[in-house]
Amino acid sequence: MSSSVSEPMTSAQRAIWAIVCLVIVLIVVARSFVGHGMGRVYVEPKPMDFVAEVSESADGESASTVDWKQLPPTEFAAYVAANPGTETISWVEYDQVPPRSYFAQETAGGGPIVFSWPRTIGLWLAAFFTLAIFSFLYRDNPFYKFAESVVVGVSAGYWMVVGFWDTIVPNLLQRLLPAFSKEYLTPGMELPAGGFDMVNLVFLIPLVLGLMLVCRLLPKCGWMSLWPLAFIVGTMAGLRMVSYIESDILVQTKETVIPLYVQGDNTSSTFMLVWTTIWSSLAQILLVIGVLACLVYFFFSVEHKGAVGKTARVGIWYLMITFGAAFGFTVMGRIALLAARVEFLFDDWMWLIDPMQQREFITASVGLLF
Amino acid sequence: MQILTRSIPLFITAVAGVVMILSAFFPYTSDWGKFAGQFFNILAAFAFVLGGGNLLKLHLKKISDQRPGWAYSGVVLVCFIVTLFVGLMKIGAYPNPTYPNVHFSGETQGSGSMFWWFYEYVFKPLTSTMFAMLAFYVASAAFRAFRAKNFEAILLLGTAFIVLLGRTFAGVLATGWIPPDSAFSGLRLENLSVYVMQVFNTAGTRAIMIGIALGIASTSMKIILGIDRSFLGSGD
Numbered sequence: 001m002s003s004s005v006s007e008p009m010t011s012a013q014r015a016i017w018a019i020v021c022l023v024i025v026l027i028v029v030a031r032s033f034v035g036h037g038m039g040r041v042y043v044e045p046k047p048m049d050f051v052a053e054v055s056e057s058a059d060g061e062s063a064s065t066v067d068w069k070q071l072p073p074t075e076f077a078a079y080v081a082a083n084p085g086t087e088t089i090s091w092v093e094y095d096q097v098p099p100r101s102y103f104a105q106e107t108a109g110g111g112p113i114v115f116s117w118p119r120t121i122g123l124w125l126a127a128f129f130t131l132a133i134f135s136f137l138y139r140d141n142p143f144y145k146f147a148e149s150v151v152v153g154v155s156a157g158y159w160m161v162v163g164f165w166d167t168i169v170p171n172l173l174q175r176l177l178p179a180f181s182k183e184y185l186t187p188g189m190e191l192p193a194g195g196f197d198m199v200n201l202v203f204l205i206p207l208v209l210g211l212m213l214v215c216r217l218l219p220k221c222g223w224m225s226l227w228p229l230a231f232i233v234g235t236m237a238g239l240r241m242v243s244y245i246e247s248d249i250l251v252q253t254k255e256t257v258i259p260l261y262v263q264g265d266n267t268s269s270t271f272m273l274v275w276t277t278i279w280s281s282l283a284q285i286l287l288v289i290g291v292l293a294c295l296v297y298f299f300f301s302v303e304h305k306g307a308v309g310k311t312a313r314v315g316i317w318y319l320m321i322t323f324g325a326a327f328g329f330t331v332m333g334r335i336a337l338l339a340a341r342v343e344f345l346f347d348d349w350m351w352l353i354d355p356m357q358q359r360e361f362i363t364a365s366v367g368l369l370f
Numbered sequence: 371m372q373i374l375t376r377s378i379p380l381f382i383t384a385v386a387g388v389v390m391i392l393s394a395f396f397p398y399t400s401d402w403g404k405f406a407g408q409f410f411n412i413l414a415a416f417a418f419v420l421g422g423g424n425l426l427k428l429h430l431k432k433i434s435d436q437r438p439g440w441a442y443s444g445v446v447l448v449c450f451i452v453t454l455f456v457g458l459m460k461i462g463a464y465p466n467p468t469y470p471n472v473h474f475s476g477e478t479q480g481s482g483s484m485f486w487w488f489y490e491y492v493f494k495p496l497t498s499t500m501f502a503m504l505a506f507y508v509a510s511a512a513f514r515a516f517r518a519k520n521f522e523a524i525l526l527l528g529t530a531f532i533v534l535l536g537r538t539f540a541g542v543l544a545t546g547w548i549p550p551d552s553a554f555s556g557l558r559l560e561n562l563s564v565y566v567m568q569v570f571n572t573a574g575t576r577a578i579m580i581g582i583a584l585g586i587a588s589t590s591m592k593i594i595l596g597i598d599r600s601f602l603g604s605g606d
Binding site: 048050052066068070089091093094095096118119122123125126127129130133134136137145146147148149150151152153154155156157158159160161162163164165166167168171172183184185186187188202203205206207209210211213214216217223225226227228229230231232233234235236237238239240241242244245246247248249252253255256268271272275279283286287288289290291293294295297298315316317318319320321322323324325326327328329330331332334335337338340341344 | 371374375378379380382383384385386387388389390391394403405406407408409410411412413414415416417418419420421422423424425427439442443445446447448449450451452453454457458464465466467468469470471472474475478481482485487488489490491492493494495496497498499500501502503504505506508509512521522523525526527528529530531532533534537551553556565566567568569570571572573574575576577578579580581582583584586587589590591593594601602
C-alpha cells in the first residue's frame with residue numbers, strides 16, 4: 001500500500017503521480033465551469049453594536065460603573081446621532097449560510113449574503129490537506145510529509161492554547177491573580193470577598209511544580225522535573241486505584257451476579273412466552289459462564305490443564321468473539337470517518353452530491369412520508 | 371542529590387496517592403482530593419508547555435544541523451508558533467457580547483476567529499483524514515492476517531462479519547425475509563448482532579475490565595508504597 005521513504009521513485013511511479021495530479025486538476029477545472037461551480041463559502045454579516053451606559057454610584061463618591069448595551073443597527077445609528085459623545089463598540093460577525101441561500105438571493109435581486117474569502121481559502125486548504133493525507137495510500141511523498149508536519153505543529157499549538165485558556169486561566173490565574181483576571185481575561189468571574197481568598201495561596205504549589213516540570217528542558221535542572229512527575233504519578237495512582245476498584249471490579253461483579261431465570265416479554269402466545277423466556281434466560285446463563293470462563297483464562301497462577309484448561313478454552317472462545325466485535329466496531333468507525341471525508345470532498349468542496357444543499361429538505365420530506 | 375532525586379519524589383508520590391485514596395473514604399478530606407485533582411489538571415497543562423518546548427528544541431536542532439528533511443521541521447515550527455500566537459492572543463475572536471470592551475472575554479474557538487479557522491480548516495480535516503485512512507489499513511491488515519484456520523479464528527471472523535453486517539442496510543436486507551415477530555426473529559442479522567454484543571461481547575469485555583482493574587489497583591499500590599520506582603528512571 002505504501003513504500004519506504006528512502007526508496008527513490010521509479011519512472012513508472014512518477015508517471016502515475018503525474019497522471020493522478022493531472023486528473024485531479026482537470027476534474028477541479030471542469031467542475032468549476034459546470035453549473036454553479038464549486039468550493040465557495042458564503043456568509044451573512046451580523047452587525048454587533050454596543051453603546052456605553054454610565055450609571056453613577058448611589059453614594060456619589062465611589063466610581064461610576066459602565067454597562068454595555070447591545071442595540072439593533074437601526075436603533076444604534078439613531079442613538080449615536082442623538083448622543084454624539086457616547087462611547088461605542090462595533091464589529092461584524094459572519095454566519096455561514098448554504099450556497100443555495102446566496103443563489104436564491106441573487107435570483108431575487110440582491111441581499112446581505114456575501115462571498116467569504118477567508119472561509120473559501122480555508123475550504124480549499126482543507127481539501128488540499130485531505131487529498132495530501134490520502135496520497136500516502138499510494139506511497140510516501142512531499143505532499144504527505146508537508147501535511148504531516150502541519151498537523152504536528154498545529155496540534156502542539158492547539159493543545160497548548162486549549163490548556164492555557166481552559167485550565168491555566170480558570171484554575172490558576174483566576175485564583176492567584178483574581179483582579180487581573182477579572183479586568184483583562186474573564187470579566188464574568190466573581191471576585192472573592194476582600195479581593196483575594198487566602199486559601200487560594202495553596203495554588204502556588206501547582207504553579208511551582210509546573211515551573212519545575214518545564215525545567216526538564218534545561219539539562220542541569222532536569223532532576224527538578226521529578227517532583228511534579230512524582231506528584232502526577234502519585235495522584236493518578238491513588239485516583240485510579242479507587243475509581244477502578246469501584247467501577248470496574250465492584251460494579252462489574254455486581255452486574256454479573258444476576259438471576260439466571262428471566263421471564264420472556266412476548267405474551268402474544270404461550271409458545272412465544274416460553275420461547276422468549278428460554279432465550280432471555282439462556283442469555284443470562286451464557287453471560288455468567290462467559291465472565292467466569294474468561295476470568296479463569298486470565299488466572300495464570302494455576303496451570304491450564306484438566307477442568308481449568310477446558311474452562312479457559314471456553315474463555316478463549318468468548319474473548320475471540322469479543323475481539324471480533326471490537327474489530328467490527330473499529331472498522332465501522334473508521335469507515336464512517338472515511339465517508340465523512342469523502343462527503344466533505346464531493347459535497348462541501350466540489351458540490352457534486354447535493355449542490356443546492358437540499359438534502360435536509362429531502363430527508364425531512366421522506367421522514368414525513370413514513 | 372539522592373534525597374532530591376529519589377527520597378523526596380517517592381515521598382511526594384506516597385503523600386499524593388494516600389491523599390487521593392483517603393479523600394474517597396473520609397468526607398473531611400474530600401476537599402484535599404478536589405485540590406489534588408485541580409493541581410493535576412494544572413500540571414497537565416504545564417506538560418503541554420513542556421511538550422511545546424521539547425518540540426521547539428528538537429526541530430530547531432534539526433534545522434541548525436540541516437539534517438535530511440529539515441525544511442519540514444521549519445513547517446512544523448511555523449505552524450506551531452502561528453497557532454500558538456493566534457490562540458493565545460485570540461486574534462480575530464469576537465469579545466463576549468456581555469463584556470464587549472474586554473478583548474479576551476470571547477470564546478477562544480468562537481466562529482470567525484483565526485484559531486477557529488485553524489481548527490476548522492487545518493486541524494480537523496488533517497486529524498480526521500488520518501484516522502479515516504486507518505480504514506484502508508485495518509481492511510488491508512485483516513485481509514492478510516485473518517484466515518479461518520481454526521475454530522477460534524472462525525469465531526473472530528464470524529463475529530466481525532455479523533457485527534459489520536448487522537449495522538448496515540445490506541445485512542438488514544439479507545435477513546429481512548425472516549418475520550420480525552416470529553420465533554426465529556433472533557436470527558435476523560440486526561438482532562443477532564445485538565445478541566452477540568449483549569451476551570458474548572459483554573462477558574468478554576467485563577472479564578477484561580475486571581482484569582485490567584486488578585492490574586491497575588496492584589500497580590498503583592506498588593507505586594504508592596515505593597516498590598515500583600520505574601517512573602523515576604532509575605531502573606530499580
